[in-house]
Amino acid sequence: MKRLLPLALGSLITAFASTSAFAVPVSWTDWTSSTDSFSASGSLSVGSESVSVGYSATGAHAFVATGPGTNYWTGSAYTNGTVDNAPPASDIIALSQGGTVTITFSQTVIDPYIALASWNGNTVDFGVPIEIDSFGPGYWGFGTPLLNPGGTGFFGSGEVHGVIRLPGSFDSVTFTHTSESWHGFTVGVAGIAPVPEPETYAMLLVGLGLLGFAARRRQQAA
Known part of the structure; x- marks a missing residue:
């Protein structure tokens, strides 16, 4: 019995550590301004x-x-996957008229996440694979988001609340959606792409120079 207890405790600790490591802290957008009905920034x-x-x-x-108000990001829909933290209570864009939405980033971001609130009966397509x-x-x-056959979008069956992920690196994200009274979203990222240091560029230039020199030597030898 004494030998089994440490083994059981060890298994619990390992399981807890694995679960904690699985959760990804997401940096969600702080929306700060919107001067018309077609754009916003944050x-x-x-x-x-x-x-x-x-x-x-x-x-x-x-x-x-963009400020204090109703928290539409309640419930377990946003943290029962790989995301560690739900979006902040005060930030949401409520779409209404269908069309094309474009989200741009000033730096290349990794694995953007889109949080969804009340996507009821919407047909959505990102043009790239989503999860x-x-x-x-x-x-x-x-509600339940039903992936389309190409895996690039979904249909919202019922009041969909949750998070979708776009694997990869992006400077912008574009999607189409259909009209509804309103359905909300915000965007977050797991990280940003590293910017090469000046030394990296210098080494790259040296390497290209050496390749060019070697190519010329081969041509002369031929």
Whole structure:
């Protein structure tokens, strides 16, 4: 019995550590301004780096929340996948008229996440492969995101609340969506692409120079 107890405790600690390591802390956008019904701007922080985020749309949105107000990011829908933290309570863009939405980043970001609130009966397509990271009960109820055959978008069956992930590196994200009273979103990232140091560029130039020199020597020898 005494030997079994340490083994059991060790298994629990290992399982807890694995679960904690699996959760990804996401840097969500702090939306700060919207001067019309088709655009907004904000920023997100990854470590010491600040990334400017822009949003524009061909269809008018219902509203953009940039300060204290209703928290639409309640429920377990946002943290029952790989995301460690739900979006902040005061930041959401509520889309209304269908069309094309473009999100831009001032730096290349890694694995952007899109949090969804109340996507009821919407057909959405990102044009690139997406992953359904999580979904579940939310502010307006419950729904299921059904991936399209190409895996590039989904149909919202019921009141979809959750998070989707776009694997890879992006300077911008574009998606199309259909109209509804309103359905909300925000965007976050797991990290940003590293910017090469000046020494890296110098080494690259030296390497290219050596390759060019070797190519000329081969041509002369021939």
